[in-house]
Amino acid sequence: MPWSAIGSGDLTLLGRPIEVATVLFDALYAIHVEKGAAEGTVYVPFKPQLVQYASERGRGLHLLADPMPRELLGINALFHDQDGRVRTISVPKAHADVWRVGWTVADVLGLAMGLAGEVGVREEVLPADFSEVPSPHEVADLIxxxxxxxxxxxxxxxxxSEAQVDVSEYGDSRGYLPRTVKRTLDVLRNYPIAQDLSAKVRYVIATEAETRAMALRLSRRSESSLRSQLHLIFPEAISRLPLWVLQGVDLAVVDVEQRGKRPELFLMTSLYKVMQGGDRHHSQPDAKENEAWLRTALALSVATSGLRGSVAALWGLTQSSRSQMKEHLYLPPDWAAPDGIRADPQADYAAIRKWLSDSDWVALGRASPWHWMLAMVGLLDSNFPSVLESSALGRIFGILSKWTCGGAVPVDSPISLEQGVWPFDGLETIDDEACDALVEAVSAAVHGVDLLLDIQVVRVEHGKFSRDPHSDEFTDASGVGWQMAKAQYTSVGPGDVERVVRNRLRLSAWTESRVKSTGELIAVYWLGSKLGS
Incomplete structure (x- = not known):
């Protein structure tokens, strides 16, 4: 008989699982939303009812099913556990047909059990390490x-399923796929199977950042809240990916040439350059729009890392100042700013001033590049006003003020706000030219401030990283103790401080800002052990 059940190895004849997934979804969804012979009945996608048919023309899959009353389905989906027993699981009520088909696709691919058994939003993870370093081919398969x-x-x-953005001219017509679902299918369809490992790594970093944005959007419940947190999605994305994934691209995490860049700025600038190495998509409108938002997020991450590192040094440098940060913000009159901006920053300035004074580590960790820009202006105006003449600082302020106050993309931009795919719907973007200008200006401004204020950035490798978690006192490699504030520390990535091996010795590695003329320690920076190892 040409008809037979689908075996575990049969799907490989149709293509790689990531290719088969979208074909299966499209076919099963079309069948599932097709009305049965009787009113109110549908065909239910279920693995045992899928059979394959081999002929001279090739191999095809068929769903052999009798229609059943839709009301009996409720909000349930079916899948098999590792013992082959049928299990049911509840799916969200809105667009339940979509999620039911999603479970069937996972079941057919043998992945359903691994995706089941969780409550609420579940996070997929990659193994942190291996007993042996995986080959590039193994890394590609894992990604x-x-x-x-x-x-x-x-x-x-x-x-x-929780994205409330699917109301459109399509209404609630059965068979309509929400744009959020179409976007997910496009991510699968456009996976760069035929490209090299670096393209695959760039792709997974971008999709991970998009997923982080979804998590932030759900936790904050509005696009305006995501806007204020957009600078966090790439640091969180690379923090979730194991080091062996990031090693698939030329991502520099250490300034080995000692060019004076602090580790966070060096890492994020390197990531910004790496992510421009290839287009994730070439023709999908949704994908091109998402690229614009992700590029904006990455540029904002660069700005955050650079400005925060510089503020940490300035905070340490001005600890003895009687007026470390003036109560009221002063902006140079020649700095370009949107109408009305000069009255608006005071509340944001007061917030970052308080977080710094209170050593609020959590708030400082989530502060936006706009907050750090205002903090830098306040510290410089109070102590080194001539440094504010830097043209690079003015360029940064101009770009960030437009982003913060709206209007980053003109109204007639080809990327319209209404077309945005969740979680980026309702968000504006910074155009490509301005993103590049922001990244360049941040590096120039930070370097310029260091030169003008006699600040030296040095990398240190030593047997022990000695920071007191209670008093924040820091003991340097020479054994000298320094009383520090939380605002003088910055880090990115999970885990303890970076570890390196030198002459078979395992050492801790970090970066310091010091006053070149006196050797005074004013700030300490490090990468988490996962990113810096």
């Missing part, structure tokens, strides 16, 4: 599997 599982979880309703 592909991760992207597949991550996007399948979205097709089962996680994250995107």
């Amino acid at each position: 592909e599997g991760y992207v597949l599982r991550q996007q399948l979880s979205k097709l089962q309703g996680f994250y995107i």
Whole structure:
């Protein structure tokens, strides 16, 4: 008989799982929303009812099913556990047909059980390390599997089922796929199977950043809140990906040439350059729009890392100042700013001033580049006003003020706000030229401030990183103790301080800002052990 059940190895004849997933989804969804012979009945996608048919023309899959009353389905989906027993799981009520098909696709691909058993939003993770370093081919397979599982979880309703952006001219017509679902399918369809490992790594970093944005949007419940947190999505994305993934691209994490860049700025600038190495998509409108938002997020991450590192040094340098930060913000009159901006920054300035004074580590960790720009202006105006004549600082302020106050993209921009795919719907972007200008200006401004204020940035490798978690006192490599404030520390990435091996010795590594003429320690920076190892 040409008809047979689908075996575990049969799907490989149709293509790689990430390719088969979208074909299966499209076909099963079309069948599932097709009305049965009787009113109110539908065909239910279920793995045992899928059979394959081999002929001279090739191999095809068929769903052999009798229609059943839709009301009996409720909000349930079916899948099999590792023992082959049928399990049911509840799916979100809105667009339940979509999520039911998503579970069936995962079941057919043998991934459903691994995606089940969780409550609420579930996070896919990659193994942190291996007993042996994986080969590039193994890394590519692991990345592909991760992207597949991550996007399948979205097709089962996680994250995107809670996106309230699907009302459109299509209304609630049955068979309409929400744009959030179409976006997920596009991520699978456009996975760069035929490209090299670096393209795959760039792709997984971008999709991970998009997923982080979804998590932030859900936790904040509005696009305006995501806007204020957009600078966090790339640091969080690379913090979630294991080092062996990041090693698939030429991502520099250490300033080995000692060019005076602090580690966070060096890392994020390197990531910004790496992510421009190839287009994730060439023809999908949704993808091009998402690229614009992700590029904006990455440029904002660069600005945050650079400005925060410089503020940490300025905070340490001005500890003995009687007026470390004036109560009221002064802006140079020749700095370009949108109408009305000069009255608006005071509240944001007061907030970052308080966070710095209170050593509020959590608030400082989430502060936006706009906050750090205002902090730098306040510190310089109070102590070194002539430094504010830097043209690079003025350029940064101009770009960030436009972003913060709206109007980053003109109204007639080809990327319209109404077309944005959740979680980026309703958000404006910074155009490509301005993103590049922001990244360049941040590096120039930070370097310029260091030169003018006699600040030296040095990398240190020593047997022990000695920071007292209670008093924040720091003991340097020479054994000298320094009383520090939390605002004088910055880091990125999870885990303890970076570790390196030198002559078979395992050392801690960090970066310091010091006053060149006196050797005074004014700030300490480090990468988490996962990013810096």
